[in-house]
Amino acid sequence: MIKLIVILLVSLCLSFTAQAQDETGKVSIGQTRTLKSEVLDETRTIKVWLPESYANSGATYPVMYLLDAEMSMRFAKAAATVAELGEDKIPEMIVVGIDNTNRNRDMFPGQDGARSGADDFLTFLTDELFAHVDTAFRTTNYRILTGHSNSALFVVYALLKQPESFNAYFAISPMLGWRKPEMLSLARQSLTSFPNRNTFLYIEYGDQDYDHVIKVVPEFVEILQEVAPMALKHRVDVLPGEGHVPNPSYRDALLALFPDFQMKEENLARGINAIDEHYREFNSNSLPVLILQVTRYTTWQLQAPTGPDLFLSHENVQDQK
Secondary structure, eight states: OHHHHHHHHHHTTOBOOSSSBOTTOOBBOSEEEEEEETTTTEEEEEEEEOOTTHHHHOOOEEEEEEEOTTSHHHHHHHHHHHHHHTTTTSOOOEEEEEOOSSHHHHHOOOGGGOOOHHHHHHHHIIIIIHHHHHHHSOEEEEEEEEEETHHHHHHHHHHHHOGGGOSEEEEESOOGGGGHHHHHHHHHHHHTTOOSSOEEEEEEEETTOOHHHHTTHHHHHHHHHHHOOTTEEEEEEEETTOOSSOTTHHHHHHHHHSTTOSOOHHHHHTOHHHHHHHHHHHHHHSOSSEEEEOSSSOEEEEEOOSSSOOEEEESOOSOOO
């Protein structure tokens, strides 16, 4: 709780510039970039936070894509959470926040199956933003999509419409009620033909949330439990006493995605063979490509060869960015 309060207080003071500190002495986090989207016919702004080790490691990193990043406190909170947990509880990763220009246009699926701005926005993510980020930064192909409220509605839509776009989907208080018939119908249709690819869906909301959440998400979850394949792992947390977009959501989602990442002290004491064994087992059960900080001094990289088997390599870097 104390860490959460500190994160929120610091977040209020953060500005987003390319420098850690500007000439006025303001503290900043991350950098701001723009790209011209041909799909959306507009210029989009993104915010990028890099883990502390990025400058000197030469390693590649998973990417967490965060919607609604113009809400600066949310971006700062996401980056701070990833930084804290990345010390030993989750893989270090890059956070890319996407500012809205027209939130309702981009986040709402079409009614009665009609194409909408959400389809164009999803195409922007997969066809333009991924390439931009992968070119500018050292990334793996492991991607997480995170949204809140209406943007969480889009997260669920993206999972159902184009499930191979991301490896994990975090939907915080998804307002499925805005498109209840369409989303429930799409869920049943999509989940029955879901690709055989490990994917994770995390949903969190409060028991005092809006009706568009608490009255519709349970129906969606029933469909998940009925027809979702084994490849789609999912977890739904309803927090007592919480309302819309609960405060612990980023932390809860990341720990749910990586429940066994943290090494136990007794395994660390057993040396490198125990570390190798732990992360081989962890990776084969969970993720294709990860950067792992397994001790304070050594970075180990998991890389995927051409086949399904995975291996660990130390400081094995193909390129420098």
